[in-house]
Amino acid sequence: MKLIILKTNLVEGLNAVEGSVGSDTNLPILKNVFLGTEGNNIIITSTNLELAIKRIVSGKIIEAGVATVPFQVLSSIIKNLNTERVTLEEKGNNLTIITDNYEASVLAQDPKDFPIIPGIQNKKNSIKTGVEPLKEALSNVIVAAQFSDIRPEISGVLVNLSGGKITLVATDSFRLAEVTINFNQTQSSLKEAAVIIPLKTGTEVLRILNAEKEGNAEIFIDQNQVLFEIGNNYVISRLVDGKFPDYQAIVPRETKNEISFNREEMMNAVKLAKVFAGRANDVSLVVGDNGKFLEVCSSDASLGENRYRLPVKLRGSKFKISFNWRYLMDGLKIYKGEEIVLGMNDPDRAVVLKNPNEPFLLYIAMPIKS
Numbered sequence: 043m044k045l046i047i048l049k050t051n052l053v054e055g056l057n058a059v060e061g062s063v064g065s066d067t068n069l070p071i072l073k074n075v076f077l078g079t080e081g082n083n084i085i086i087t088s089t090n091l092e093l094a095i096k097r098i099v100s101g102k103i104i105e106a107g108v109a110t111v112p113f114q115v116l117s118s119i120i121k122n123l124n125t126e127r128v129t130l131e132e133k134g135n136n137l138t139i140i141t142d143n144y145e146a147s148v149l150a151q152d153p154k155d156f157p158i159i160p161g162i163q164n165k166k167n168s169i170k171t172g173v174e175p176l177k178e179a180l181s182n183v184i185v186a187a188q189f190s191d192i193r194p195e196i197s198g199v200l201v202n203l204s205g206g207k208i209t210l211v212a213t214d215s216f217r218l219a220e221v222t223i224n225f226n227q228t229q230s231s232l233k234e235a236a237v238i239i240p241l242k243t244g245t246e247v248l249r250i251l252n253a254e255k256e257g258n259a260e261i262f263i264d265q266n267q268v269l270f271e272i273g274n275n276y277v278i279s280r281l282v283d284g285k286f287p288d289y290q291a292i293v294p295r296e297t298k299n300e301i302s303f304n305r306e307e308m309m310n311a312v313k314l315a316k317v318f319a320g321r322a323n324d325v326s327l328v329v330g331d332n333g334k335f336l337e338v339c340s341s342d343a344s345l346g347e348n349r350y351r352l353p354v355k356l357r358g359s360k361f362k363i364s365f366n367w368r369y370l371m372d373g374l375k376i377y378k379g380e381e382i383v384l385g386m387n388d389p390d391r392a393v394v395l396k397n398p399n400e401p402f403l404l405y406i407a408m409p410i411k412s
Contacts, residue, residue, distance in 0.1 A: 043077070043107025043132040045084055047099060049125055055086040055099040056117045058253070058275055061246040063113045064090035075116060076156045077130065077137070078108035087159060088113060093243050094159045095250075098274040108153040109137045115148055159278065162262045162269045167232050169208065169261040171223065173272065176259050177251035179210050179221040180244060182376040182403060187241045188214035195284030199244045201261075203235040211289060212244075217369045217407040218289055219376060224402075237263055238282035250275045292392050293406060297385030299358035301329060301336060305382045305397075309374050311338040311350035316367045318348045324410050325367045327384075329360035340367075363389045364410040373405040 064072025076087040084103060087096045109132040120128060125141040136147045189197045200211040208223045247270050254273045262269040270277040315325040318340040328337045333356035341347035379397040386393045395405040
């Protein structure tokens with residue numbers, strides 16, 4: 043194998059596959075990156091057996107072939123080269139890296155030992171959407187996801203197709219985020235489906251979406267696998283085996299007590315309150331006697347206390363409620379509009395954050411019980 047590749051293309055390719063490089067000391071080959079040719083394409087691949095990422099990079103193929111070397115070694119060399127082009131040549135048991143003023147020989151391993159990346163058998167079940175709407179939807183829900191060995195069914199993002207819309211949902215059981223994408227923003231051969239994408243996979247897909255910025259993304263769903271095709275990137279992953287919680291049962295559809303406030307001012311109040319938040323990261327929201335102001339309070343015995351007052355509009359009865367400030371801040375960040383409505387029925391039950399002008403977004407958080 044002999045390839046000539048622009049350094050920028052090679053760096054972008056290595057960055058794209060970095061997230062699926064394995065770390066299992068029992069299978070050191072997973073710490074490698076696979077380089078090869080497929081027709082007129084140069085490919086870079088990595089896998090940790092749960093997740094695999096393949097990137098097609100532009101370059102000149104002098105001689106077709108394959109090679110596999112440690113990812114960290116290759117990446118460290120390429121990123122530190124001061125050159126425009128890089129020649130990669132497989133010679134026996136080595137991968138030679140050549141520029142105008144540099145040459146290195148990296149010990150390669152037998153490419154036959156590198157795991158075979160499984161493909162999606164049935165490509166009939168697919169969803170096609172723009173990079174931008176998928177990126178926005180995924181970034182808004184993934185903040186609520188958290189890895190859990192005990193409850194793998196919540197260690198990812200639910201993708202649910204039903205009723206002419208695609209819904210993405212994530213929860214860590216303390217907060218939940220939901221985003222709806224209408225079918226008019228997508229093309230889908232599926233009418234009904236519900237799969238859970240692992241958190242790690244969602245994170246890597248989002249990283250690639252942020253790098254791509256434009257174009258289309260296509261999602262192929264099989265019985266236990268999912269494939270994302272985003273530009274020249276291919277992300278294939280196992281799906282989470284399990285049933286996502288029936289979250290609809292805990293979402294308050296109507297709330298009898300609501301306050302509306304300026305989002306930016308509330309975010310500023312929470313930033314100040316977190317300085318004095320205790321070990322539980324708790325901040326309190328207290329609606330004043332006249333219902334026209336909200337106090338955002340926090341205190342710590344070893345630091346002191348603070349109180350921020352901001353104007354609100356109250357519908358219903360005044361209340362006092364406490365949150366983990368991180369959960370409150372994450373909910374405020376996913377919205378873009380100026381006005382946010384916080385709705386609740388009981389200080390110990392789920393609280394809804396919403397914006398009337400962004401009905402496709404929903405964020406709920408559990409308060410800290412008093």
